[in-house]
Amino acid sequence: MLAIVLFVTVQAQHVFNKGSIMFNAGIGMPASNGVIPTINFSGEVGVIPTGNIGLVSFGGLAEFQVANYNWLGSNEVFPRVYFGPRAAWHVHAFNSDEFDAYAGVGLGISISGGTTHYGNDINFNPDVFVGGRWMFKSSLGLFAEAGYSGLSVLKFGITFGF
Numbered sequence: 001m002l003a004i005v006l007f008v009t010v011q012a013q014h015v016f017n018k019g020s021i022m023f024n025a026g027i028g029m030p031a032s033n034g035v036i037p038t039i040n041f042s043g044e045v046g047v048i049p050t051g052n053i054g055l056v057s058f059g060g061l062a063e064f065q066v067a068n069y070n071w072l073g074s075n076e077v078f079p080r081v082y083f084g085p086r087a088a089w090h091v092h093a094f095n096s097d098e099f100d101a102y103a104g105v106g107l108g109i110s111i112s113g114g115t116t117h118y119g120n121d122i123n124f125n126p127d128v129f130v131g132g133r134w135m136f137k138s139s140l141g142l143f144a145e146a147g148y149s150g151l152s153v154l155k156f157g158i159t160f161g162f
Helices: 002-012
Strands: 021-030 038-049 054-071 074-091 099-112 121-137 140-148 152-161
Touching (some): 021 054, 038 074, 074 121
Antiparallel strands (some): 021 038, 074 099, 099 121, 121 140
8 A cells, every 4th residue: 555655646746647648739939931820739648657767758749820931022821730740758857746847859741832832832840849837737737848840949838637
């Protein structure tokens, strides 16, 4: 019984643990050609504990952007989307049931729906990021990420935990 209590206590010291599920919904600062902030959704599940130093999660990212391209007098506004898998390592170097720090990588596809220069352009883009969460309730918090996904360089918004 003591082992079960200790296990639950150790697990409760971190925001993100094995089996944890988090969803983010936010806006981002466009990496290029952005007219308005990007809209992004991401999710992840805690899968591989790495001892006392952290946890590896797997999930995905989807973003939407309205972009603008100006070249030699043409002014084109077009939609862009990005989606792809990602993995992150959550740092457990400090004990906190409110803060989660992480870094990760992914690879996704960006699709531009323009009619001239960017007409139906499809590219593979890396997703490299560092981020953090502040959970002010066990299932509700805020997140921020910096990095590059092809559409945005900074993201922030709300986090839902399950």
